[in-house]
Amino acid sequence: MTTLITGGLVVSATGSSLQDVLIDGERIVALLAPGSAIAASVQPEVTIDARGKYVIPGGIDAHTHMEMPFGGTFASDTFETGTRAAAWGGTTTIVDFVVQAHGQRVQDQVALWHEKAGGNCAVDYAFHQIIGDVNHESLKAMDELIGEGITSFKLFMAYPGVFLSSDGQILQAMQAGAANGGLIMMHAENGSAIDVLVQQALARGDTSPYFHGTSRPWQAEQEATHRAIMLADLTGAPLYVVHVSAKQALARIAEARNAGQNVFGETCPQYLYLSLEEQLGAPGFEGAKWVCSTPLRSRAEGHQDELWKYIRTGDVTTVSTDHCPFCMKDQKELGIGDFSKIPNGIGSVEHRMDLLFQGVVDGRISLERWVDVCCTTPARMFGLYGKKGVIAAGADADIVIYDPSGHTSIGVEATHHMNMDYSAWEGYEIDGHVDVVLSRGTVIKDGTGYIGSKSHGRFVKRSLSQNLI
Numbered sequence: 001m002t003t004l005i006t007g008g009l010v011v012s013a014t015g016s017s018l019q020d021v022l023i024d025g026e027r028i029v030a031l032l033a034p035g036s037a038i039a040a041s042v043q044p045e046v047t048i049d050a051r052g053k054y055v056i057p058g059g060i061d062a063h064t065h066m067e068m069p070f071g072g073t074f075a076s077d078t079f080e081t082g083t084r085a086a087a088w089g090g091t092t093t094i095v096d097f098v099v100q101a102h103g104q105r106v107q108d109q110v111a112l113w114h115e116k117a118g119g120n121c122a123v124d125y126a127f128h129q130i131i132g133d134v135n136h137e138s139l140k141a142m143d144e145l146i147g148e149g150i151t152s153f154k155l156f157m158a159y160p161g162v163f164l165s166s167d168g169q170i171l172q173a174m175q176a177g178a179a180n181g182g183l184i185m186m187h188a189e190n191g192s193a194i195d196v197l198v199q200q201a202l203a204r205g206d207t208s209p210y211f212h213g214t215s216r217p218w219q220a221e222q223e224a225t226h227r228a229i230m231l232a233d234l235t236g237a238p239l240y241v242v243h244v245s246a247k248q249a250l251a252r253i254a255e256a257r258n259a260g261q262n263v264f265g266e267t268c269p270q271y272l273y274l275s276l277e278e279q280l281g282a283p284g285f286e287g288a289k290w291v292c293s294t295p296l297r298s299r300a301e302g303h304q305d306e307l308w309k310y311i312r313t314g315d316v317t318t319v320s321t322d323h324c325p326f327c328m329k330d331q332k333e334l335g336i337g338d339f340s341k342i343p344n345g346i347g348s349v350e351h352r353m354d355l356l357f358q359g360v361v362d363g364r365i366s367l368e369r370w371v372d373v374c375c376t377t378p379a380r381m382f383g384l385y386g387k388k389g390v391i392a393a394g395a396d397a398d399i400v401i402y403d404p405s406g407h408t409s410i411g412v413e414a415t416h417h418m419n420m421d422y423s424a425w426e427g428y429e430i431d432g433h434v435d436v437v438l439s440r441g442t443v444i445k446d447g448t449g450y451i452g453s454k455s456h457g458r459f460v461k462r463s464l465s466q467n468l469i
Helices: 037-041 079-088 106-117 136-147 167-180 191-204 210-214 218-235 247-258 269-273 276-280 286-290 303-313 352-361 367-381
Strands: 002-006 009-011 016-018 020-024 027-032 046-049 054-057 059-064 091-100 124-131 152-156 183-187 239-241 263-267 316-319 399-403 433-439 442-446
Touching (some): 027 037, 054 367, 059 079, 059 352, 079 091, 091 433, 124 136, 136 167, 167 218, 191 218, 218 247, 247 263, 303 316, 316 367, 352 399
Parallel strands (some): 002 046, 091 124, 124 152, 183 239, 239 263
Antiparallel strands (some): 002 020, 054 399
């Protein structure tokens, strides 16, 4: 089937222009000047009117955790519910994390994730690999996974006894990444120091969700980020630091980048908008809704404004969600009386594109930077560019038609489609709206709502990162 999107402003990471987009089957085949002789000669089977709207590449959320085991429970979104919510919000590709914990075999976990995701995704999906047990076999598996299109590997400096790797283990994994071209991703917090601070807080009787934030101070994030950068420099491995929340950690990343090192920083919407005082400090147990790691930071210390600045300067490479949702009832409530038992995670996969567009409306970032950090650079960073993240001939027809004159109210009753009993973004009002979403040429969301299917999404093999300096 041929589809023509007419009259819209096509927005890329480098500029914007009025163009018509011609789709044949699953691919974009041409960009046409509106009203040109060629455009006039096209006779599509379907025409979509995008006048007054933006035509952008489908969003790529490069950090999600569907069905992730954590703290005796599982993230509440399945691949089916989570990717359907992604489709509602204009995200057409997710990159989820396969989890290997101590004692598990990497290849068995990859097979499990394929089983969970296969036939259950509304949008296309790819995988990163968490290496929670660095040993001879898992290091060997890194080489094998490169050939299977899983080309990035996450390590942890936090969660002793669960995921934490020693500096020596991190060094070995980085040496493997430097040799095979894989991208090393890092959860950068000093987990050993944090564990002591957590136990001290609980011993004082400081048990509310607020103390989740104060026991994971910015110094623990800055120190671990610096240590990861130094180990990457030693080994020559590229480094991607996930969910950066502290301005001091991003300052270290900016310094490394200015020195020419292959270091990249990711942040998330929660760190741009939410805060330690307002959310984690909510009355009673309400703050549990916003418990995540790294934690929300103090607005009084200016972290949020600094993170927006680093998006503008390019030192924040991508904005993902770290989507790891848990319900309050029976999940977050596991931590009543002990904040350390609250499952860590916030649900945002549905709202990322809207929340970042509000940054455009508010004058924090440009229209093109919005597309860059949400669509194009994630594609380059994770070996998807050319197929994803761009509106160009030959690319997958993953396209969002976004109405800047529309409006989106976020809340459980208003627009919430994630499998959660609350919204971390309750009451947020967005000056814009996702109108139409196409995934590989198929309309999966339109003015009537979601019209896709859970079997539409396909696994996408990724190449090595295309974003290295």
